[in-house]
Structure formats: structure tokens, C-alpha cells
Amino acid sequence: MSAPLIANRIAKQLKWEEIDPAAVTTLISIARNEDLEGWGLAEPPEQTGDITSRLLPKGSEQATARLIARNDLVSCGLPIVQPILDAYGAGASFKPALTDGKECSRGTQLGTIEGPARVILEAERVLLNFLQRLSGVATLTQLYVKALGSSPTRLLDTRKTTPGYRVLEKYAVACGGGFNHRMGLFDRVMLKDNHLAAAGATGGKKLAELVNSYRGSYPEMIIELEVDSIDQILPALDAGIENILLDNFSLSELAEAVSLIANKAATEASGGITLEDLPALGQVGVDFISTGATVHKAQWMDIGLDWN
Structure with missing residues (x-):
């Protein structure tokens, strides 16, 4: 896809x-x-x-x-x-x-x-x-x-919500023109750094094998992988990952990652993103920018x- x-x-x-x-x-x-x-x-x-x-x-x-x-x-x-x-x-x-x-x-x-x-x-x-x-x-x-201007990059929320009020706060994000990331742990496979560490699969062949094992268990679900270094991207692409979250990448690193991924997967930038960062980030070419700030800083x- x-x-x-x-x-x-x-x-x-x-x-x-x-x-x-x-x-x-x-x-x-x-x-x-x-x-x-x-x-x-x-x-x-x-x-x-x-x-x-x-x-x-x-x-x-x-x-x-x-x-x-x-x-x-x-x-x-x-x-x-x-x-x-x-x-x-x-x-x-x-x-x-x-x-x-x-x-x-x-x-x-x-x-x-x-x-x-x-x-x-x-x-x-x-x-x-x-x-x-x-x-x-x-x-x-x-x-x-609005800070993203005419960029096609879309803004996503996160699971950083007030306990018990998640659906209402995610609805509010949608009313403001943002988009909703997964609603909870149940509706998307998302392999984060701690999952990779727990599985002993932070890179290389083991990372690709881990992604493939999840693909076999959840063939209809989008699988998302959080990466914190460029060298994790190619093994993930080899395993057919659908969405790559680029965590705490600099602007130059994001540009390099987007070029490397080359539309083989959707891309998402996250980690410490501020309102002031958005105009520049919107020009890098990622599909999404995710932030919890629209909820916890509102x-x-x-x-x-x-x-x-």
C-alpha cells in the first residue's frame, strides 16, 4: 500500500x-x-x-x-x-x-x-x-x-489525555481541525522504543523479524514503528512497515529520513514539537506531526x- x-x-x-x-x-x-x-x-x-x-x-x-x-x-x-x-x-x-x-x-x-x-x-x-x-x-x-499553513502535513493528537476524558478531548482536537491518532492500545500496533528494548530488537535483522511477527498476527492492522535513528529505517521498510514515527529527529534528519523512506511508508514526526516549530516542519514532507500539546497545554x- x-x-x-x-x-x-x-x-x-x-x-x-x-x-x-x-x-x-x-x-x-x-x-x-x-x-x-x-x-x-x-x-x-x-x-x-x-x-x-x-x-x-x-x-x-x-x-x-x-x-x-x-x-x-x-x-x-x-x-x-x-x-x-x-x-x-x-x-x-x-x-x-x-x-x-x-x-x-x-x-x-x-x-x-x-x-x-x-x-x-x-x-x-x-x-x-x-x-x-x-x-x-x-x-x-x-x-x-494554522501554523502549518498550506503544508499537506496533518496534525495528529496522542494518548496524552485527561484520564476518562479521552474521547471528548480527541473530539475537541477534531473540531479544531486536527486528526486523531489511535484511540487506545487496542486499535493499532505501535512498536515504541520500550517494546523494541523488551524484545531485544532495536535494529537490524531482529527488528525486521519483530515487525514481521506482528504482521503475521495482525494482517489487517496498520503497524507503526517508532525509530530514534536513521539506521532503524531500512530494516523496518524491508519488513513492510506501514507507518514510521521519527522521534526527536532534527530538521535535517527528518529530511534525510523522508528521502530514504521515499513514500514506501507513511511518516510521522514527534517529540518535543512546539508551535514555533510547525512552519518549518510542515515543509519537510512528513505526512503527520503528532503532539500532545493541543490537549495538555490547552x-x-x-x-x-x-x-x-
Whole structure:
């Protein structure tokens, strides 16, 4: 299979419909319970629930509120708003003003919530936490993608995600224009340096034999190999490797590696990559650049819930 075909098999973008609703419900339930019931504390609180909102005066039962972007951002997480509201009680509804993945300037209305005031007040912090976090990942991802300019090189995420929030954070990367690397240990063979060391196959014939053994066990799966030196590339190509991750290579080393691989496998650059590196890296000719920074360096966006 040619490198472009392999690259297209790798380059996936998670869609909201591909996320298990039960997983989202579980995360919402944890967030709700830690806010209302002290989930996670060794001793439960003496009182539970929103002790502030329950004493609101008569006449404040129904309300309308707007979600507003308070800084420029890429929207992400809007489909989770209604399930969050539903977790706090019946009657509150969310009407989005746009879809995920949209560039929004400061002051943009993301949507409107109508319903019982107490439900909206109880859910406010939790729904903002999800939106602000996911929009932050989408916004930073888009910044990285734009830094690649007109380069055909595509940006990949990694498994460096918040435990339990992987599908949501990878979805946010996709909303920002990035692509998703493997979802977990289950969907791609990826031989990293520690695997090679454990197998005693860091180079030469033993490396080729190791790759071939995995090809025999997983004939339909993409096999990816992490290399940290040029001399590991030819044995991997001889074994028919599909994707080569070039770890911590300099620009000149990347150029040499891409020339050596010559479209016999897809190529991926990784390791300590910064936003400032991307314009130059995009000109080297690798198929992918992978980084966990779009998740672990993302700042929360400022989104407010403004009462009408």
C-alpha cells in the first residue's frame, strides 16, 4: 500500500455521533454528584444539593440564559449541554446558535437555555466546565493547524489525555481541525522504543523479524514503528512497515529520513514539537506531526452564562 493510502487510513476525525452516550452520561453524573453530593469525599457532607438555589423566592421559577463567548474561540461541546441539563431535572432546553468547530469572536452567542431557574443554576458550573475545557482544546488545536499553513502535513493528537476524558478531548482536537491518532492500545500496533528494548530488537535483522511477527498476527492492522535513528529505517521498510514515527529527529534528519523512506511508508514526526516549530516542519514532507500539546497545554476558554 502506498504512503498516501496509508496516511488516509490513519487520518481520522472523531465525530460526536461516534461517542458512546453512556460514557458521556457517566462523566456528567460524576461531575453532577461531586457538585451536589460531595462525590469523592471520604465523608459525605451534612447537607446535599444546591442549598443556595433552593431558597430562591417565588416568581423566579422560569428563566432564560444565553451562553456567550467572552474571548475568541473555536466552539466545542455544545451537544453535551442538553444531556447535562437533563441530569438536573426536567423542563430545561438548550437551543444552540451554531455547531461545534466554528470560529467565534468575543461576544458571539453560542446558544440559549430556557427552563426552570433552579435547574439552570444547578447545571451552570458543570456545563461551563465542559464547554470551556473542550473549546480550549479545539482553539489551541486550530492554532497549531494554522501554523502549518498550506503544508499537506496533518496534525495528529496522542494518548496524552485527561484520564476518562479521552474521547471528548480527541473530539475537541477534531473540531479544531486536527486528526486523531489511535484511540487506545487496542486499535493499532505501535512498536515504541520500550517494546523494541523488551524484545531485544532495536535494529537490524531482529527488528525486521519483530515487525514481521506482528504482521503475521495482525494482517489487517496498520503497524507503526517508532525509530530514534536513521539506521532503524531500512530494516523496518524491508519488513513492510506501514507507518514510521521519527522521534526527536532534527530538521535535517527528518529530511534525510523522508528521502530514504521515499513514500514506501507513511511518516510521522514527534517529540518535543512546539508551535514555533510547525512552519518549518510542515515543509519537510512528513505526512503527520503528532503532539500532545493541543490537549495538555490547552487553556480553558472564557464562556459565560448570561441571565436574561
